[in-house]
Amino acid sequence: MATEHNQDVQDLEQAAEPEAKTQAENEQAEVSVEDLQATITNLEESLKLEKARTANAVYEAQKSVERIQREAEKHKETVLEKFAKELLDSVDNLERAIAAAGEEETPVLEGVKLTLKSLLTTLEKFGVAEADTANGFNADLHQAVGIDPNAKAGQIGTVLQKGYTLNSRLLRPAMVMVGG
Numbered sequence: 001m002a003t004e005h006n007q008d009v010q011d012l013e014q015a016a017e018p019e020a021k022t023q024a025e026n027e028q029a030e031v032s033v034e035d036l037q038a039t040i041t042n043l044e045e046s047l048k049l050e051k052a053r054t055a056n057a058v059y060e061a062q063k064s065v066e067r068i069q070r071e072a073e074k075h076k077e078t079v080l081e082k083f084a085k086e087l088l089d090s091v092d093n094l095e096r097a098i099a100a101a102g103e104e105e106t107p108v109l110e111g112v113k114l115t116l117k118s119l120l121t122t123l124e125k126f127g128v129a130e131a132d133t134a135n136g137f138n139a140d141l142h143q144a145v146g147i148d149p150n151a152k153a154g155q156i157g158t159v160l161q162k163g164y165t166l167n168s169r170l171l172r173p174a175m176v177m178v179g180g
Contacts, residue, residue, distance in 0.1 A: 081166055084128050088164060088172055091119055095162075123164075131163030131174045141165070143173040151179030 094116040101109045131141040133156050141163055148157025156176045163174025 077167075080126060081171060084123060084126065084164070084166055084171055087119065087123060091116065091123075092161065094119065127167040128171065129165050131165055131170070131172075133159050133163070133174055133176060137176070137178045141170060141173060142176045142178075144178045145175050146177040147180040148177035149180065151177070153179045155179045 094112055097112050098109065098116065101112070132138075133142065136155050137144065142156065143163075145160060151157025155178065157179055158177040159174055160177065161172075161175040164171045
């Protein structure tokens, strides 16, 4: 009987032992689930922060690209303006050569006229246009350097040097004499 009793006690202990293990495992699992939920919350917050940083970096990169494009465009306009101003001296010289040649048509004069026409066509392709002198004096486009007694008041009498605009901005004012 004692052996049977001992056997029953051992069976009960073994049966109680898994219950104790299961209860300990459940407590550990509950602690782990809470820890995991806290970790998930921390990771979600970190993810939000990194997404915000990434969005900010993308925004800053886009702004930098836009700024660089604006600067490049401005630089291009400045270079084009300087180049066009230099070419205007050649235009003036070709026009003076045509005026000095007089009425006689020679092959050289014809070549000079064609060269001038080609140069003006090229300048027009890049936005260079002659400033208007037909519609009266305009201080934004013309520089009055004298008084022409034969012209009406406010009207342009003589154009001493043509003026030019680049994309509707003044490149060089026309030097004119106006009526008094």
